Each structure stands twice: as structure tokens, then as C-alpha cells.
Amino acid sequence: MEVNMAKKIITKKEVEYVAKLAKLEFSEKEKEEFTYQLNSILDYFKKLNELDTEKVEPTAYVISMPNLLNEDKIKPSLAHDEVLFNSKYVKKGYFKVPKIM
């Protein structure tokens, strides 16, 4: 896929910013690769601008349905040890994380 790199939609600096938002980090090589690939994908996505959608309502859910609510009743939930079972970092019945403050 050919991309005119002179007209970048997303720059390497923006890739770094988006990575920070997404809590991801990349090597220099990966940053270059992602910048190139995201540009070619976003360039293809420009196709959507051919359509005039000013008067079109957006669709978030395809099936129109009422909001279904369950009865407000206490039901059994997972046991404490089952909740902690999948972490190697547990102390005194809590999940352990690095110091926050």
C-alpha cells in the first residue's frame, strides 16, 4: 500500500501521544512502523468523507430495545478466594500494586 508520506495524517509525535493514552510503550523501530501503518490505514479510511452524513443519525446499537434492568435483589457472588485466585500478587486478602502516592 503506497502512502504519500509528505502528507502524514498522524505524525510520530502523535503516535507517541496516543501510545501514552493507551498505556503502551514502543521501541523507536515500532514507532516508525506504527506511524507508517496507521497512516496507510487512516488514508484508506478517508473514503468515508465521500459521504454526506450531516443529516444522518449515528447508530450505536442496531436493535432497538428497552433498557432491561434486573430486580434489585442480592444474589450470591464470587467467593473472596476465587476472586484473588488468578493473581500472583496478593497480600492479606488484597491485590498488591506498586505505591501510588
Added chain:
Amino acid sequence: MTLNQLTAHEAISLIKKKRITAYEIMQDILNQIDKADNLIKAFLVINREEALKQAKEIDKKVKNGKNLPPLAGVAVAVKDIIITRGTETTCGSKILKSFIPPYNATVINRLRAAGAIIIGKTNMDEFAMGSSTENSAFGPTCNPWDLERVPGGSSGGSAAAVAADETFIALGTDTGGSIRQPASFCGMVGLKPTYGRVSRYGLIAYASSLDQIGPITKDVTDCSLVMKVISGHDTMDSTSLNLEVPDYLKSCQAGIKGLKIGVPREYFIEGIDPEVKGALNKALKIFEKLGAKIEEVSLPHTEYSLPAYYLIATAEASSNLARYDGVQYGYRADKYEDLSSMYQKTRSEGFGSEVKRRIMLGTYALSSGYYDAYYLKAQKVRTLIKEDFDKAFGKYDILITPTSPTPAFKLKEKIDDPLTMYLTDIYTIPINLAGIPAISLNCGYSKNNLPIGLQIIGKHFDEETILRAAFNFEQNNNLEKKKPPIE
């Protein structure tokens, strides 16, 4: 012939008639996995002892003259994105390696209650992001019809396992074609139900407004049987609708005389393999012979489906995958300085490159200043695509298209070019955007002996009509019944 080569309904009938025990069938299934799976690599986990134990329990019920549930003794393989209590569920990702879910997905409980036996978990593209199963952190699955080719994806392990007779039935999930495209590449039947038909409680989320669970089977009868079991409202999933579930098997028995079929002209574009086109045209002649009326129809916004889909799916994915932070379950990086660096290192080491690419794309599309230009625009285009289908269904009962523009491609052929890979889903993606049901089934073979799939698309919650059309085609297509050449 070994017993694993039967269809599920044939196996059930033999068990009920006491001609064969569920245990004998399960032994043949496990033998086939031992023989074939080192080549195909469809399974990530196999529940050997548990499967044999449950088969014995079914046999005990038969012996005691008890009423048998509808899927008694049937082996089911489950895509590793659906959680199974006590059985490792990885989603094809390093970030969930060793994750043991504390509860079952609703579909698992429903299958178990119907007598089905969960024999194992199947390989997939990481977090269902891919069209070839090459994005699995645990290595690719191979297509049983040609081991140098992909089985399709993302439910590639499920489709390959059914095709190789390693299971009778498999569950897959379909966000943009991930049941139908691999079913087509492996010559099997795959159905994506209407959005809201099957509960997604316990399905690890990729793109919540698109994801659905559905069956991959050897024939339409088996597909109907599974759909009856897994469909219906679930209080644990507020997007599952409270509608009656029809007896799909019974609906299949009627003919299709007078059925109105639309064939969308936009699907016969540049890039479609002439063999796929040829097989489809032959299939349409059979529908005509069975009394259906076929006309060309237009779905004018088809070409906008792919960009709209990738914006919506990646935006939703970037939000859904924020939960993988290394705190409560799954992978956590060994070395980090503070909380923020723990998140970053965990996620960067735990996710594969396609997942990171989609999280980046989605985060960008939702980020301040770009939301209207990308995400909102895509949702508006989604409305136009849905309206195309609404209009077409004002005139036609079903639509027929190819499932994929080509038969199975080679391993590594498209993996380095994400956009080319995305284009393999152009016929399946619009269906997810509209939320309607569609089934893929085999309609012929290429000269390289690769299966070619046909897609039948229906109205919202009208799985009955697409199953009936598929069943009628299957019974009358005069196709040679082939098995993949693995021994």
C-alpha cells in the same frame, strides 16, 4: 470409517438407539485429536479425562432408560475467548496465559445442560483480532484441506477442528466475519446469529456492539440443533432479547418455493476469484431450480463498510481492552518503577502487535479532536449501511453472496500487510454492522481442492429462513461429499 466422522445428529441417534455408546464415540474423537492435531494445531487445551467421564455418565442414562437431552454425548470444542470454569482461557494472548475463569459463560452452561461434552478450547487470533489465526500468541493453526494454508480467522481453531473430525461441533465468535470466513475456508457450516439472539455473558469482549457467539458444524441440521440450545434471553446479558426461540430443525423441513432472493451487485467486485464467482453462480441455479426467485439488488454503501467497521471495532476494543492492567489476573511485567510503568510494561509485553495496532487506532479515533471525524462519522455511515439492508429486506426474504472473495490463502501471505488482511472480510463485515444473521456453507471446491463458501443473509431474528434456505441447498446441491486429505 471411524465414529468421529459422523455428524452430531447421526451420533446422537446411534446413542439413543443403543447401537453405539457415547464412550466409544468419545474415544474415536480423542484418537483423532491425537492423530491429527500435531499437524493442525486447532486445540490449546484438551479435557481428556473429563470428556470420557461425562461420556460414561451419558451411557449410564441410556442404560437406565432416562430421557436424553438434545445434545447427549456430543463433543463440542470452544473458542478460547469464551470462559470455562476451571479450564484455562487465554483468548490467544500472552496477557491471559494461565487465566483460570471462576465461572462459566452462559452458552457453556446451556450446552452442558443439553448433554454436550466440552472437549477443549480452540486456537484463535489474539482477542479475535485477525482473519487467519496467525495472530495467536501460541502459534498458527493450519487448514486441514492444505496444511500450508490458513484456516481463516479469528475462529480458525474451531473451524479446523470440526473439518478435521476432531469434534462434532465448535463454538466461534463473529465480530466482522470470524465464524463465517473460517467456516468457509474449512468447508463447514458457520452461523452468526442476530445481535441479541445469543447471550454473551462470559464472552471476553472485543467490540461490544458487534460481537456474537455462534456454532460451526458439519451440516445445517447440526447448526439448527445447536442454535436451539444456545439462543434465548439471559438475565446476565442485557443485550440478549427476550424472544421465543423457534424449533429451527422443524423450520428447515419446509421447501423454498417462491422464496425471494436478492443478490447484491456490489459484492461482485474486482478482486473476487473467478472460481468463487463460478461456484456461486452454480449455487444460484440450484436455488432457482428449487423454486426460489432470484433478482439483482443494490446495497449502495457496501464499499464504506470496511472503514466504518474498523473505526467502530477498534474504538470499542481500545476501551474494552483497558481492563488488562496486570492487577487482578493475567500477565504482569517483572520490572517496573511505578503504577503507570507497571501498566505500560505489562500491556506492551502482554499484547501482540495486531492487538496493539488496533488499540492505537481506536484510541486515536476516540481521542479529543478526532471523535467527530472518525468514530461519530463511522456510526453515521453504519446507519446508512443498515438502511441499505432494511430496504433490500423490504423486497427480498434473504440475500446471497460469497462468504469471502477467495478460498483459503497461504500462511504468511498477508500477515505483514494489515490492510490487505482486513480486505478479506469485505463480504462479512456489513452484516455485523447491520446486526443481522448470516450463515456460511460450502458450495463447491476450487481446482486446488479448497472449499468455497456461500453466505445467506437474513432479516433481524429470522435465523429460521436462512437455515431453511441453507438446508434446502445442502440437500439438493449434488456436491460430492469430500473430507480433508489428512490421515
